[in-house]
Amino acid sequence: VTSMDEHVPHVPVLIVGGGPVGLALAIELGWRGVPCLLLEQSDGRITYPTAESINTRTMEHLRRWGLAARLRAEGFPPDYPRVVRFVTRVVGYELARFERPSNREQPWHVRHLSPEGQLWCPKFWFDPLLRERAAAFPTTRIRLGWRLERFQQTAEGVVAEAVEVATGRRETIRAAYLVGCDGGSSTVRRALGIALCGRFAEGYNLGVYFRAPTLLATTPLGPASQYFVVNRDCRAIVAAVDGRERWRLTLRVAPEEVERIDVRQALRLAIGADLPVEILDVRPWAGHAVVAEHYRVGRVFLAGDAAHLNWPSGGFGMNTGVGDGVDLGWKLAAVYQGWGGAYLLDSYELERRPIAVRNVEEASRNKATDLALPIPPELEEASAAGERARRALGALIEQVRRREWHTLGLQLGYRYDPSPLCLPDGTPPPPDDPGEYVPTARPGSRAPHAWLPDGRSTLDLFGRGFTLLRLRARDVDTRPLEAAARAVGLPLTVVDLDEPAIAALYERRLVLVRPDGHVAWRADAPPADAAALIDRVRGATGAIAG
Numbered sequence: 001v002t003s004m005d006e007h008v009p010h011v012p013v014l015i016v017g018g019g020p021v022g023l024a025l026a027i028e029l030g031w032r033g034v035p036c037l038l039l040e041q042s043d044g045r046i047t048y049p050t051a052e053s054i055n056t057r058t059m060e061h062l063r064r065w066g067l068a069a070r071l072r073a074e075g076f077p078p079d080y081p082r083v084v085r086f087v088t089r090v091v092g093y094e095l096a097r098f099e100r101p102s103n104r105e106q107p108w109h110v111r112h113l114s115p116e117g118q119l120w121c122p123k124f125w126f127d128p129l130l131r132e133r134a135a136a137f138p139t140t141r142i143r144l145g146w147r148l149e150r151f152q153q154t155a156e157g158v159v160a161e162a163v164e165v166a167t168g169r170r171e172t173i174r175a176a177y178l179v180g181c182d183g184g185s186s187t188v189r190r191a192l193g194i195a196l197c198g199r200f201a202e203g204y205n206l207g208v209y210f211r212a213p214t215l216l217a218t219t220p221l222g223p224a225s226q227y228f229v230v231n232r233d234c235r236a237i238v239a240a241v242d243g244r245e246r247w248r249l250t251l252r253v254a255p256e257e258v259e260r261i262d263v264r265q266a267l268r269l270a271i272g273a274d275l276p277v278e279i280l281d282v283r284p285w286a287g288h289a290v291v292a293e294h295y296r297v298g299r300v301f302l303a304g305d306a307a308h309l310n311w312p313s314g315g316f317g318m319n320t321g322v323g324d325g326v327d328l329g330w331k332l333a334a335v336y337q338g339w340g341g342a343y344l345l346d347s348y349e350l351e352r353r354p355i356a357v358r359n360v361e362e363a364s365r366n367k368a369t370d371l372a373l374p375i376p377p378e379l380e381e382a383s384a385a386g387e388r389a390r391r392a393l394g395a396l397i398e399q400v401r402r403r404e405w406h407t408l409g410l411q412l413g414y415r416y417d418p419s420p421l422c423l424p425d426g427t428p429p430p431p432d433d434p435g436e437y438v439p440t441a442r443p444g445s446r447a448p449h450a451w452l453p454d455g456r457s458t459l460d461l462f463g464r465g466f467t468l469l470r471l472r473a474r475d476v477d478t479r480p481l482e483a484a485a486r487a488v489g490l491p492l493t494v495v496d497l498d499e500p501a502i503a504a505l506y507e508r509r510l511v512l513v514r515p516d517g518h519v520a521w522r523a524d525a526p527p528a529d530a531a532a533l534i535d536r537v538r539g540a541t542g543a544i545a546g
């Protein structure tokens with residue numbers, strides 16, 4: 001690419017890839033009024049389902065974007081149970097189960113910790129809804145059927161060359177920033193020469209997307225979002241795709257088996273009955289545990305699977321990627337709007353990369369624990385010995401496998417600590433336990449949820465710029481802080497909260513919350529140097545290592 005022609009289209013942000021992460025970034029930018037162009041090489045049709053598990057934090061972002069209620073009510077049947085069953089076969093014995101409420105019931109189970117809650121929502125509904133939302137912003141353009149081929153960057157911007165897949169027509173696009181949300185085999189990452197670090201191909205799998213209209217009526221065990229199949233013939237997961245007749249089988253296989261598996265036989269073994277089955281798609285895939293060495297080179301960034309790949313065990317991949325999009329989104333907006341400091345964009349990698357490492361490792365741990373389950377020979381016998389074996393294995397599963405479905409700590413407890421943008425307040429961090437979420441307003445953490453008297457959540461106060469909470473502190477003079485923000489164009493809203501319970505939860509009288517809902521600073525009194533604080537949280541000062 002050589003042209004820096006003034007006539008070629010110019011956009012502040014060029015997003016490559018219209019999977020969930022590229023779309024989440026496009027929404028975050030659109031929501032903040034930042035123009036962007038998204039290129040997606042496919043025609044946008046979803047042909048293969050993955051990423052059903054939308055976690056609580058992603059749902060909170062979807063709430064801010066105005067999508068959560070719709071997602072909960074539409075799409076996947078809202079009353080279908082999200083229970084996870086460990087079974088000998090889908091039409092066989094149940095060994096253990098992890099109860100989880102349906103999409104409709106879910107919010108009420110965590111309502112003291114979040115206004116939302118997890119959702120089961122296969123890609124067929126999720127991605128089109130994100131795309132519809134992204135396309136609704138007047139500043140967002142989405143081009144389906146366009147592939148990024150190459151790019152080069154200068155100090156002033158990025159010049160990209162894209163091709164229309166159907167016609168071969170080429171176009172040059174100039175952008176201030178480019179974000180590669182182009183998945184695991186990211187063209188952008190390769191062009192930047194960024195390596196993925198970690199463990200490649202920890203195991204092999206065969207994915208089979210299939211229709212089995214009689215499966216739900218045949219199994220004596222009842223519906224489930226996932227059946228984990230444990231027997232001496234196969235190790236597999238059968239996941240609900242539409243809550244009626246469409247399913248995805250994930251079969252663990254040895255590398256040399258991938259090409260010669262008899263798919264129909266594999267389905268019979270996992271289901272445990274010879275039901276009418278239509279195979280819709282078959283995809284072999286390898287599970288990795290890798291994170292990109294860097295998330296940024298100059299004006300080009302990586303997000304989502306382009307930056308990290310993990311086992312699906314726990315449903316962390318897309319959710320971690322959406323978190324990348326949210327973090328990068330407000331920072332690009334701050335720079336576009338002129339109040340972001342010189343170091344702000346560097347903080348993206350510093351904040352998000354450790355979260356990816358944490359989540360990738362947790363996913364591998366879940367996978368390893370699953371495969372380590374011992375399978376006694378009498379497991380499927382209709383005898384007292386068989387019954388005993390099933391009870392013993394069921395008890396073990398309940399003990400060692402619970403962790404994969406109790407991850408509120410992982411979902412909500414991640415924190416940017418240390419971050420150059422968040423000022424430590426000297427308090428010790430709560431343990432980073434994947435299972436247990438401890439609400440805290442300690443700087444770096446997600447500002448905790450509490451219900452407001454008018455029925456909104458504290459989370460509904462955050463998003464548009466920074467929010468300064470005065471908790472039972474109407475008497476505190478925050479005008480110098482407001483003036484310092486105004487002086488550099490940093491959007492700041494002051495909100496008074498007088499509820500004693502919320503003040504106790506936040507622990508300080510003044511709490512400054514970033515546009516992404518994380519706490520940047522808290523104290524009982526205004527800072528001595530308001531300008532220095534504002535400069536710190538907008539990335540204008542502070543040596544950034546890394």
Ligand SMILES: Cc1cc2nc3c(=O)[nH]c(=O)nc-3n(C[C@H](O)[C@H](O)[C@H](O)COP(=O)(O)OP(=O)(O)OC[C@H]3O[C@@H](n4cnc5c(N)ncnc54)[C@H](O)[C@@H]3O)c2cc1C
Binds near residue numbers: 054250
């Ligand atoms: C079996 C399975 C189950 C999973 N379940 C979950 C789950 O429950 N929860 C969860 O969070 N995650 C889950 N994941 C992981 C999840 O699917 C991924 O993390 C997620 O899809 C990543 O989103 P992305 O947008 O980064 O990348 P992708 O979804 O891979 O999207 C990248 C997009 O970029 C486009 N693209 C690539 N190159 C170019 C180019 N040069 N020009 C233009 N466009 C380009 C591609 O066509 C594609 O649409 C699962 C994965 C698997 C395999």
